[in-house]
Amino acid sequence: MAKTIGFYQNFRLDIQRLSNALCSIQQDPEMSHAALAQCMSFNLPVAEAFSSWLRHTGLVTSVPRKGQQKAIAHRLSPFGELAYQYDPMLMDAGTQWILHYYLATRRGEASDAWYILVNNYLPHHLHFTADQFRSYFSSLMENEAKSRQALDRDPLVALATYIRADVLGQLQILKKQAKMYTVGQPELPPALILGYMLFDWWQYHYHQTDTLRFSQLRNEEESLGRICLADASQIRCFIVELTGLGYLSFSETQHEPVHRLYRDHPRVLLERYYTQR
Helix, strand or coil: CCCCCCCCCCCCCCHHHHHHHHHHHHHCCCCCHHHHHHHHCCCHHHHHHHHHHHHHCCCEEEEEECCEEEEEEEEECHHHHHHHHHCCCCCCHHHHHHHHHHHCCCCCCCCHHHHHHHHHHHHHCCEEEHHHHHHHHHHHHCCCCCCHHHHHHHHHHHHHHCCCCCCCHHHCCEEEECCEEEECCCCCCCHHHHHHHHHHHHHHHHCCCCEEEHHHHHHCCCCHHHHCCCCHHHHHHHHHHHHHCCCEEECCCCCCEEEECCCCCHHHHHHHHHHHC
8 A cells, every 4th residue: 555644755845846847757657767857856765755746646656567567657637637637737736636636535546634734623623733644644543654753743744735825825724824734715616626626535535426415515534615615605605606617516405415516527617627718
């Protein structure tokens, strides 16, 4: 099983380096870590770390090379292909919302500190210190961690992701003053980005049904409510907007069912977003 704690090997997320790694891998999916290091003009540990960051942000998946069980090749995900084509510098706010979405969801590989921060901690803690979140994270993950150092460091790295302007700070998910972190009031994603995240989540967890309750979209882990730090009124606005585009229908009945009308792959919405900017 791939590492989920300390997967980045002491090299924090950096959008410029992530972009550099994405462009390098796009040119040669069979690129080894040594070749990636040369292409990025960094050493081998940096290349290995950003190969992991590419996977954890949903830009690539890894596949075994033919005839080499331990060797890994990279494959751009649908998101990675579109990001490379339309936003290779990864600076667009819609792109960064999706980077955040994949850090905070569990797909091929989990980013535990980011997942727990967004889905379990922020909904219940509007103001907190780094030590408070680190203590919470450690209480949940101490039996999973092979390294005490990584267990202590990961919560700090996750928090920094949403504070630093050169990473995902522009999303305004967190603010920091002195030692205190405060949950922000993000400028919420455009409708097509919301649609991409909603239908990717729906397809992954609930592909067998076309109807979910309103409360699921607000309260469940990985839902729009958790990913976007959105309250009930904001979720209703999302639903109204996506209903107006013909992607959903919503019934004001006791269980408030939300019906999925959109049937294509979520990547279609993402490509529509990029081409309509």
